[in-house]
Amino acid sequence: MxxxxxxxxxxxxxxxxxxxxxxxxxxxxxxxxxxxxxxxxxxxxxxxxxxxQETKNASRVIGGLNNEFLLLPLLGFREAAAGLLWVRCDQFFDSGDYDAILPLVRVITWLDPHDSNVYGTGAWHMAYNFTDSQERSDRRYIYPSEALLTEGIQNNMLIPDVKFEKGWENFDKIKNFPEAAAAFQLAIDTPPNKNNHDSWPQGAPLKTWHILAHTYEKMGRIPDAINVWHEAMAISASRIKSQGKTKDFSDWMLRQAEIHNLQEEYQRFHDRYTTTGHDHVNPSKYPGVQFPFGGSNKPGPWDVHITNKITVMLPKVLRFTGTFNSADGARVDVLIEDWDYKPHIDKDSSTAFAVDPNQTILMDSIAVRKDAYDREMDMSKDPKMYSFAHNYYRIVVSYDPRTTAPTMQDRFGWSGEGMTDDNPDRLVVDNTPGQMANKYIDGFGATGPIWDPAIAPWPQYTQPKRMLMITYKVSRDQIMGRSPITDANIVPNQIMPLGPGMLP
Amino acid sequence: MGVIYAIARQTVREALRRKIMWIFLVIGVFLISLGPVFGFLSPKDSQTVLRSLGLAAILLAGLFITIVTCIYLIPVEIERRTIYTVLSKPVQRYEFLLGKFLGGFFTVFINIAAMGIVFLAMLYFQEGHHIAPEMARGVMLTFFQMLLLAAITIFFSTITTPVVNFFLSFGVFLVGNLSSVTDTLTTSQNKIAHGVGQFIYYILPQFGNFNVQNRLIHPEESIVNMNAYIVQNIFYSLAYSAVVLAVAIILFDRREV
CATH class of the missing domain: 1.20.5 (Single alpha-helices involved in coiled-coils or other helix-helix interfaces)
Known part of the structure; x- marks a missing residue:
């Protein structure tokens, strides 16, 4: 073979x-x-x-997920699981089951740290939606809300969305204008990206410039505000030019609003700080900040003579009455919090953002009518928000010229330069650098420098904020009505530059 | 090549006749078509859900189609003894294996392409008649991920039964996807955990490389050059598949049928 x-x-x-x-x-x-x-x-x-790829929090994500959502992350589809969980969140929003949303928001942002909308919505939900029976927000959620936005910004530095949300929350809810301005500026400084259709060719949408200008107004930094309005108008002009012929006039209307706001800025400055051209708001020949309403011929800030009395009507029901010699439209702020209040955040995936049930904080404001105010704060119906588990509490009654209505600022200026109190203990001057505004008038009689818009910006932030404040230190027994709250409980005022509820 | 092509063509015909594959395809298309249901969310959320679910549906359906198609390609021929008829002709075993692999590969390609077209068409109509090139890249990456999985499944089919092969292939895919966990193991102080991490990193295919959906779904949040990354992953998929197929041929040459 x-x-x-x-x-x-x-x-x-x-x-x-x-x-x-x-x-x-x-x-x-x-x-x-x-x-x-x-x-x-x-x-x-x-x-x-x-x-x-996001490899952070892998084990925590897996630990925080139900079986039905586990397969997708294991196969690498964290975003799909995040999307389905967000759909479930939407159902919880509809049914009002707000507590169930927070752990889901925590897991979703771990699963998909680039879903910027979840950061914004989750933070808004915490800051605005948890309220007591009188529609007051649960301020214990402010710090976790801010922390979530900060985390969202760190994970999404190339888009302006979360930065804008942080700015807005500080502007609208917390009234921390320096923090808001920093966040809006961060959004504006975002590198332009063609994929960001809402912003291109800028790094942020035009509304960011608008709200930044408003924030500078609130801070009393008017030259900065005017500069930002001019920047916004340059952007809107180029938009209108690039559009050519169009039947969509929304950008034209926006531009008209910008012009209006800029002119109003000049007008307010003129009315409040120059010696001529005053209108019905202040018919005198002097700036309102020196001669507030009332026709007084005596130079100097107006004595608002703030007084306050706290009466405990029932346990956890406090009535605030007092006088405030300003005008209708002013609002007196009230803060009640644990004497040693410290913001708290829970990072565990199953109890994420749950607040400490033993902490108490309340913030509200009372309208002034005919130089007086009167309001009852009932905290007895919301023991989960107001446990009063601590021994001592801080009660602050205050007036802030930066957060007040423009009609009040017409009288007292952007920084409260035009107001004082016959009790010097009640006048607080906030020299925190972030609170300093442009100084327009150095002395009475209009002898100080007058700002000239031709040389804007005027880089002189030397005007501190003048606030009115009365601080009490009271015991739990007093809150419960076992003994009265009197002027003997008044203690020296303390500046809280970042705002109540925020970490120093 | 003619022999390999003939076997591949016949394999595709046989695979397309299998009802189970069509069931997975229909389920995949059904899941993709669920996307518009989430239109009640905000536009950005809706877009995110639509895109992420679409890609996930293609992956899930593609995963089962690949495994179910490839685990039977060789065992069935042996079981039915049709392999004797084929190998008695001037057909080498490696040609038979490569033909089977290519047949399975084309079958998977047809299915993923079909789902991809439905997905992209869905996006086109849902997102204001805008073509989404980044999503086409996502479908392409899924396809090369399945190519690698097909090679591994064919490799296992030369040494194990279909049932064992199913769990082996699925397990390798799952572990290969857990890059976020295995990366942590490689830096562990525990020697056993470190050894496991090293084994997974050096021996098992890195399916986790292909998980860049986040950057595809949120393109505005990245300036990384995706094209370079995708090309490297395709190259990795081809190189690792070649390794697995070479070993599979060596084993199949020695197997008694």
């Missing part, structure tokens, strides 16, 4: 043709080379992958 193929070789108990053995050697060599190639490629991929 003859054969053209070589004789098979014996290998153990099995016999393989030589071609098979030869092929095995070649294939083993190929496999080894390709394996080394794949390792080399993997080494190149790994640093890029680490940049692009």
């Amino acid at each position: 003859t054969s053209s193929s070589p004789a098979p070789k014996v290998s153990g108990t099995k016999i393989y043709p030589a071609s098979v053995k030869n092929r095995a050697y070649v294939l083993a060599g190929v496999a080894l080379i390709m394996y080394l190639v794949s390792l080399r490629v993997q080494a190149t991929i790994l640093p890029m992958r680490n940049k692009m």
